[in-house]
Amino acid sequence: MRERFVDGSGTPFPDPPAEWVRELEEFLRIESVSGDPAHAPARRAALEWFASWASRYAGGWEICEEPGLSPWLVGRVPASSVSSRDGTPHVLLYGHADVQPPGSPDSWQSPAFEPTIRDSWLHARGVADDKGNLYALVRGALDLAAAGRLPVDVTVLVDTDEETTGEAALRHLERDPTPYVACLVYDAPTTADATPVFVVGARGLIVADLVVRTGKADVHSGLYGGAALNAAQVLVATLARLNPVPDALRKGVAPQDAGQLARWNDATDGLTELERVGVAVAPQMRDQGFYGVTFASPSLDINGIATGDAAQEAMIVPCEAVARLSMRLAPHQDPAAIGAALESLLREEQPDGVQLEVRVRPTSAAVQFAPGDPVVAAVRSAFVDVIGRAPRDLPNGATVPLVSALGARGVPTVLTGFSTPDSNFHGPDEGLPLNALTVGAAACSRALERLAAMPVTDVG
Ligand SMILES: [Zn+2]
Numbered sequence: 093m094r095e096r097f098v099d100g101s102g103t104p105f106p107d108p109p110a111e112w113v114r115e116l117e118e119f120l121r122i123e124s125v126s127g128d129p130a131h132a133p134a135r136r137a138a139l140e141w142f143a144s145w146a147s148r149y150a151g152g153w154e155i156c157e158e159p160g161l162s163p164w165l166v167g168r169v170p171a172s173s174v175s176s177r178d179g180t181p182h183v184l185l186y187g188h189a190d191v192q193p194p195g196s197p198d199s200w201q202s203p204a205f206e207p208t209i210r211d212s213w214l215h216a217r218g219v220a221d222d223k224g225n226l227y228a229l230v231r232g233a234l235d236l237a238a239a240g241r242l243p244v245d246v247t248v249l250v251d252t253d254e255e256t257t258g259e260a261a262l263r264h265l266e267r268d269p270t271p272y273v274a275c276l277v278y279d280a281p282t283t284a285d286a287t288p289v290f291v292v293g294a295r296g297l298i299v300a301d302l303v304v305r306t307g308k309a310d311v312h313s314g315l316y317g318g319a320a321l322n323a324a325q326v327l328v329a330t331l332a333r334l335n336p337v338p339d340a341l342r343k344g345v346a347p348q349d350a351g352q353l354a355r356w357n358d359a360t361d362g363l364t365e366l367e368r369v370g371v372a373v374a375p376q377m378r379d380q381g382f383y384g385v386t387f388a389s390p391s392l393d394i395n396g397i398a399t400g401d402a403a404q405e406a407m408i409v410p411c412e413a414v415a416r417l418s419m420r421l422a423p424h425q426d427p428a429a430i431g432a433a434l435e436s437l438l439r440e441e442q443p444d445g446v447q448l449e450v451r452v453r454p455t456s457a458a459v460q461f462a463p464g465d466p467v468v469a470a471v472r473s474a475f476v477d478v479i480g481r482a483p484r485d486l487p488n489g490a491t492v493p494l495v496s497a498l499g500a501r502g503v504p505t506v507l508t509g510f511s512t513p514d515s516n517f518h519g520p521d522e523g524l525p526l527n528a529l530t531v532g533a534a535a536c537s538r539a540l541e542r543l544a545a546m547p548v549t550d551v552g
Contacts, residue, residue, distance in 0.1 A: 094211050095286045095512050096525045100480020107212065108529040115145060116227045116529070117207040119189075120216040126190035126255035132162070135252035138189040139165040142250055146230060150237035151248070156264065162190070164260045167230075167248035172237045181546045182245040184275040184503070185233060185536070186261065186494060187226030188254030191218030192518045199520035213523040220511035224524040225278035225532065226250065228510060232536025243544035247272070258493040265497055273546040274467045275498050276539060278509040278532060280488060281517065283359065286525075288475060288483040288535075290468065291507035293460035295387060296421030297491040298431050302327070302438060303449040307411035310400070320409045321445055324399040327413035330438060334417075336376070337392050340433045344425040348388040356486055357381035368513070386489035390430070392419040420489060427454030456491055459499035467504040467546060474538035475508075479531060483508060506539075 097105045124138035125131040136155070143153035143165055151169035171180050194204035194217045202208035207216040214224065236242040247270060251261040282288050306321040334341075362382025366373050376385050385391065399413030400406065419434065421427060431454035438450050461468060463485070475483050488507070498505045510528035511517065 094213055094525070095284075095514060096212060097286050097479070097510070097527050097531045105527040105531045107526045108533075112227070112231065112529055113209075113214065113526065116214070116219075116224060117216075119145070119223050119227065120207045120214075120219055121205055123205050124190050124218070124252060125193050126162075126253060127257075128193070135190055136163050139163055139250060139252060142189060143167070146234060146248070149234035150242075151234070151246075156260075158260075158263070161260045161263065162251070162253035162256075164249065164251040164264060165189075166264070167246075167250075169233055169237050169242065169246040169248065171245050172240045172242040174243060180245050181273040181543055182247065182270050183540060183543055184247050184249060184270075184272045184498075185229050186249045186251075186275060186277045187229055187279060188222045188251050189226070190252040190255050191221070191223070192255055195520055201521055204520075204522075209526065210523075212526050214526055215521055215523040217522055219524045220281075220515035220522055221517045222254070222279045222509075224529065225509050225511060228529045228532030229276065229278045229536050231529070232533040233540060235533065236537050236540060242540065244273075244540050246540065261494045262497055265494065265501075272498075272503045274471070274543055275495075275503055275505040276471065276536065277492070277495065277505060277507045278536075279492070280507050280509040281511045281513050281515060282509070283484055283486075284513050286512050287481065288479065288508050288510065289486050289488075290472065290483045291488045291495075292463070292485045293387065293423060293487040294458065294492050294495060294507070295390075295423075295489050296425060296427050296458040296496065297455040297493075298419040298421065298427055298434060299453045299455060300417040300419070300431075300434060300438070301449075301451045302330070302415045302417065304330070304413045305411060305447040305449075306445060307409075310406075310408040310411050313407045313409050316409055321443060322409050323413040323446075324410045326443065326446055327397065327399060327415055330442070331394055331397075331415060331417075333437060334392050337390055338437065340437060341390060341392065341419070341430055343429065343433065345389065345422045346424045348384075348423075353381065353384060353388060356383040356387070359484055359486055383487055383489075386420075387487040388422055390420060390422045390425060391489075392417060420491065421458050423458040423460045425458065427457050430454070456493040456496040457500075459496045460487075461499070461504060465504045467543070468506055470542040470546060471506045471539045474542040475535050477542075478535045478538050 122138045124135045151167045153167040157163045204217040233246045304323045304327045306323040395416045400410035431452045435452045510532040516522045
């Protein structure tokens with residue numbers, strides 16, 4: 093039997109009503125693949141479906157569009173148990189309707205966009221990341237609103253580019269002056285025993301593209317090898333300077349509290365985790381532990397290299413080589429300063445005759461939430477009410493630009509969720525336990541009730 097959600101006494105939560113599953117299946121059949129222009133109509137269709145579904149229960153829903161951005165949806169659901177006025181706390185709920193491409197159909201047991209239930213799990217692309225989680229989150233607010241029991245004003249933000257750029261939500265937030273007391277996001281997996289995780293911090297991100305050119309065209313490696321500058325070799329030498337991450341790119345890293353780091357590392361055994369995903373272990377992992385390297389330190393990965401021809405017997409000196417890099421930033425590192433340091437490292441010591449193009453995009457800073465924040469404590473006690481045990485506090489090495497932006501604005505964000513490590517985020521046979529919907533919706537309803545007591549603070 094696969095992992096399901098159980099209450100404090102070990103009894104499984106009930107499966108959701110058949111109507112919820114039918115509705116979510118409609119949402120999942122829409123092939124709203126992120127980034128790909130061919131799927132742009134489907135991404136819009138996913139928002140149209142969501143708006144027409146949600147407006148049957150409560151609120152005003154509007155699709156927003158802007159040239160160059162994938163569309164997003166904003167729903168305003170006013171408090172229904174009290175009359176909404178200036179002092180009513182306002183809570184933001186955020187999720188995304190775009191999904192990763194499904195990959196090879198052969199790797200799926202049932203088609204990616206044909207939702208299928210096996211073993212009380214619902215399978216489809218996006219069911220865990222993030223459509224099923226988003227459904228449960230918003231269901232929790234709509235059910236309260238429809239029953240006349242919603243004690244806070246709620247804004248729902250759903251974007252369709254989270255898996256690629258995350259730009260639309262940031263752009264929307266820049267212009268949205270609402271003084272949110274809290275933001276709730278369901279887009280993070282639980283621990284292996286299906287205990288929800290509250291993400292206490294996430295790393296920042298810099299993306300860099302590099303093009304090395306050494307000539308007009310590839311040339312014969314017999315006639316010119318050794319005499320002509322080789323773009324592939326220049327690129328490889330340049331990238332070799334970045335591993336291990338040099339001191340210039342470690343500026344600003346503050347040591348993490350050793351006790352806290354040890355507690356996090358106890359909660360996730362890095363060696364087991366890497367074995368589960370099936371990858372070899374980098375040497376620094378053994379010294380610093382999983383969160384020592386995936387949260388407390390920056391990391392720099394070469395995402396891809398393209399140059400020359402490794403498939404055929406092409407005896408050439410390549411004249412062009414490109415690479416894409418991503419760098420994750422530790423808490424307290426300044427994305428602009430580290431981006432500038434990365435650019436100068438890439439440019440230094442290049443041989444004469446190399447044409448180098450470097451494009452560095454500092455995307456977001458790391459974010460870390462203060463332990464003991466009253467908003468987080470209120471949501472935590474709501475989760476304890478519903479699931480009968482406390483969520484685990486853990487950092488997350490990934491980057492959520494919206495959460496960083498909210499952090500900069502002083503809006504405490506609870507990033508959690510009800511997918512499990514078996515949900516296969518971004519992989520084949522993506523799945524979600526059916527009762528994640530029941531428990532996820534109940535936890536959101538309870539959190540909104542608890543947040544009604546939060547004082548409204550001024551944000552700039
Ligand atoms: Zn997601």
